[in-house]
Amino acid sequence: MLILTCPYCGIAADETELAPGYEAHLKRHGPGSTDDEFEAYMFARKNPKGVHFERWRHAYGCGKWFLAARCTATLEVFGTYPAQVGAPPPEIIARIKARRPGWEPSA
C-alpha cells in the first residue's frame, strides 16, 4: 500500500486511489518500425531491483497520469513528476543520485 504524491493536485494519495501503468518513458514505435523496435516497445519491460520509473494515474482523484521514481526493493520514493516529459527531470535524477551513490540512469 504505497503512498505517492500526485504532482498535479499535490495530494499524498493512497495506492487505492491510484491505477498502475507500469514502466515509464517508453518510446512508441508505430508503422515503419522494425520488428526489434516494435518488440522492445510492446513487450520488453524492465523489472529492476532498485531504482525504477513507473507510470501511475490518480484514477480516483484528479484523473491525471504522472510518473514516479522509486526503489522497488525498499519502496523509497525519490519523487513524482508530470507525465509530459520524455525523460526523468534533472532534479529527480539528482535526488536519486544523492540517495543511491553510484547509480546512473540507463540509456
Added chain:
Amino acid sequence: MSTRLASGGRLIDRSVLVEFTFNGRRLTGHPGDTLASALLANDQMLVGRSFKYHRPRGIVASGPEEPNALVNLGTGARLEPNQRATTTELFDGLTATSQNHWPSLEYDIGALNNVVARFLPAGFYYKTFIHPRPFWKHVFEPVIRQSAGLGRAPKDRDADRYEQTYAFCDVLVIGGGIAGLEAAHAAARTGARVIVLEQQPHWGGRAPVDGLEVGGQPAAAWVEARLTALAAMDGVTLIPRCTGFGVYDHGYVLADERVADHTPGDGRVKHRLWRIRAARIVTATGAIERPLSFPFNDVPGVMLASAVRDHLVNQAVSPGDRTVVVTNNDDAYRTAIALVEAGLSVPAIVDARTAPTGALIDRARALGLRIEVGRAIAKVAGSKRVMGVALCHQAGEGSVIDEIDCDAVAMSGGWSPVVHLWSHCGGKLLWDDALAAFRPDAARPPVTHDGGPMVIAAGAANGAGEADLLSDAHAAGRSAAEAAGHKARKSAVSAVSNPLDAGIGAIGVMPQGAAPKLRAKMWLDYQNDVKVSDVQLAAREGYESVEHTKRYTTLGMATDQGKLSNINGLGVLSQALAEPVPQVGTTTFRPPYTPVTLGALAGEARDAIFQPLRRTPIHGWHEAQGAYFEPVGAWRRPYCFPRGGENHDEAVHREILNVRRNVGLLDASTLGKILVQGPDAGRFLDMLYTGVMSTLPVGKCRYGLMCNEAGFLMDDGVVARIDEQTFLCHTTTGGADRIHAWMEDWLQCEWWDWKVYTANLTEQFAQIAVVGPRARMLLEALGGMDVSREALPFMHWADGTLGGFGVRVYRISFSGELSYEIAVPAGQGLAFWTACLEAGQALGVMPYGTEALHVLRAEKGFIMIGDETDGTVIPQDLGLGWAISKKKPDYLGKRGQERSFLAAPDRWRLVGLEALDGSVIPDGAYAVAEGTNPNGQRNVQGRVTSTYFSPTLGRGVAMGLVRHGPERLGEVLEFPKVGGGSVMARIVDPVAYDKDGVQQDV
C-alpha cells in the same frame, strides 16, 4: 490441582460471579478472568489434544502465543473455532468446547497415533504415502482428511457485524506496556498525533506482574499516572483490545479491535478493523518467554514461568500447590518468589546454569528455596497432568539423580523480543548472544517513502534490558516524532529501580547429552507435535535451510506461527548442523501477527453493500416488472421480462418475435457515451479508431473499431459527429470506463500537445432503443420531430422533441430492424420510457432484455465484443476489413497487425454455422480436424463464438471462427459435444436474417 487462591488477583472482581460452560460443564469465574485462568481456577488442566498424536494438552502460556488452549467458542451463528483461551475474556454465558478429539477430550481414539509415534516421523506424508499410487486417493487421503483439522468451520451465517475505520497519525505505538506508554508520552509531548494500541483490555503489560518499580513507585501506579497524562493530551488516542497485526508499505498498519467479543449480542460491532497510516511506527511489543526442551515437557501442568506468574498475580490462580521451577535465566526466580509469597510451595528451582548469581537468586536463597544448579529435568511424570519430575545433570545424558513430587512445572528458556512487526516490511534482525535471541538491527530498518526508518523498536521488543527499558522507549518515541516533523522537547525519563540482572544460559536441550529416546519426547511445537528428534532428523536428511526444515517438520506452522518454538527449534538445528544460529538464519515473519477473523477483513462489505451496483434511471421499473437481471460489469441489466408463467426461454422468444413483428423497447442506458471535443478531436479519433472519423459529416454516425497496440480488437461502437469539433463515441457497456481511461492515457502521456478534451457522459443520459417495423409509428404517436426516412435517414442523428421531451435521436441498429436510439437527460429517462410504453400500447410494444438483444444481433451476424473477440482476434479475422482505413499512415494497433502471424492467411476467421439438424451447436464447441496433436488430442480447425436458438428462423444460428473460413462456404464441420456425440454443421454466411439489410433502412 489448579485452583483459585483465597486472596489476591489484581484484575479480577471477586464480588461478581460469571457463569460459563466448558464441554457442557457449568463453571464459574470472575470478571477479569480469561477463559484460561477461569479453567485453571476450576482445575480444568486438560484443554485439548495435539494435532498429530492427539496427546493431552494443557494451558502453557498466558497470551497470544498460546499453542494448546484453542477452543470452539460460542454456538450456532456465533461459533468461532480455534479461539485462544488465554486471550478470551470471560463473560457470563460463555460456552466453549475443546477441539481435535473423538469421542471425548478425556478418551480420544486418535491418541493411538501416539502409540505408533515412531512410525510417524517428520515428513511422514512425503515418505509413506507414495506407493502404491492408487492408495493415496482411496485410502490415505480419506483417512487423513477425516483426522485433519483442529476446529470445525461454523455452518451458520455469522450473526455479527464488523466494521472498518481509517486513522492517520504521526506516531503509532503498538504495545501499551510501560515502554509503549513512555514512547507514546515522549512522542506526544512534541505535539505529534499519537495512537497507542494495546492487545489486552488493560494497560501496563508485564511490569505490574513482574513487580517492577518505575520512577520510585509501583509499576501499576506509574502506568495509571501515564495513562491519565496521555488521555489529557491533545491528539492522543488510546485503543485497548486492539492488536496491531500487520505492518505494510509506507506506514500502513492493520489492527484488529475486539470491540464486543466479551459482550456478544449487545448490538455493537464485534470487531473493528483499523486501517492506520502512520508517519512512523514504534513497536513496543515486548517479549515472549520460551519453553525449555526437556523430556515430556508437554504434559498438562508444564507451563511457562511467566504464565504461572501472570495467572497468580492477575487472577489469583495457581496451577498447583507444588510447583517446580525450571530455568536457564534469572527471570523465572520471580515466579518462584511470587508462588512462595502467595503461600504455595516450590519444592525446587532447577537451574541449568552451574553458578547463577544475582539479586533474585539471593532473594530466593533468603526465602529458603532449594536451588539445584547445573541440573536438568530428566522426565516429567504423569500423562494428563504433572505428577512429579525426575532430576538429572544438565551436562549429562539424563540419568535420574533425584525425584520430586509436584503438580506443576514452571519453565523459562529466556525471552525472545517480539520482532514480527519490525520484520513484516523488511526490517532485519541481529542475533544477540547475551539475550540468546534475535533482536531488531537498528542499522537495517524497514524504510518508508522518504527513505527513513519506518519502524522503531522500543523496550523489550528492541532487546533492551529492564534497566534501559524506559530510556530506550523514550528515545524511540522522540525520534519517531522528530522524523514525523515535530521538534522534540527535553524531558526527564523515569527509571526502573529494581531491574532484572542480565544472565541467561545457552539455548539447547535439557539435559544437553540426552539420548535419542529422550529427545523424541522433547516437544518444540506443542500444537503440531514437532519434537527435538524431528528437527535433528531433518538435519540428518539434508534439510540445511531453516525454511525447508520448517516445511518438512511443520515446526512453527501451527496457529501460533512458532511464537514459542522458533528459537528453540533454531537452536536444535544449529547444533545439529554445527553452525551458529545467525548462519542458520530465521524464518520469515509475515502478517498477521495473530489470526484475524475473516469477518473483520470483510468489514461491512457483505450482502447488498458487498459491491456498489450501477443502476440505470429505469432500473426501478425493470424491478417492478419482475425482470430477470444479469450482471454486466457493475451494472445489472434485464436479461428478459417474463410474463405470466413463462420461463426465461419463452420470454426471450416472445421478446425477439415482437421486435421482428411489432416494436420493442431496450434500456440501452448502460452503453458508454464519451464526448471528445477540441480542434484536434478528429485527428485524435483517427488514431484511436481503425477507420477514419475526421471525415464524418456533422449529423452522421459511423461504426468504429478500437484496437490495442498489439493489434487486437478491444471495443466497438457508433461515433456521432455533433459539430465540427465535437464527437460522441459510443462504447460497449463494459468498455466505457476502460475506453475513457485509454483515451486519457494517450492524450496525457503521448499526444499531450493535442487540443482535445474528453468527458465520460455515460451516466448523464438515459438511452432507449425503439426497435422494430413499428418503431417509427411509435415515435409518431409520441409526436414531435420528423423521424421519417427522408428527414432522419439510417446512420444519421438529430436533436428535437418527442412527446414533449428534449431528445437526441440516433438512427442506428443492432438488430437489423428499423431502430431509433433516443437519448434523454438521465433524470427524464424513466418518464420517457413510460411515455414510449404508453404511446406504443396499441402497436404491441414490449420491453426486451439483453438475451433478446444478443439473439437479434446474432441472427444478423453482428459481432459482440467478448463473444467474437477474446483478446487474440483482430478486426480482419471478423470480416471487418471494411472498417479499417488502408490510407491512414497510423492508428493504434496498425503496426501490431503488420506482424507476420497476424497477417498470415491461415488465421481462423468469422463465418456462420448452421447445424445440419437445425439444432443449437454447444457454445464454445471446437471443430475437429484430421489427425492428433503431440498430446494425442484431436486437431482443431475452428470454434463456436456465438450460438442461439433463433425463434425468427425456427432453428439454431451460430457464428464461429474457422481456419480459412470464408473460403470454405458450404463445407460441413464436426463439433464433438461434451459427453459424447457430435453436431455436424455447415459453414454459411454469418448473416442469417435479412442479408440485404432492407429491414433496417426503411
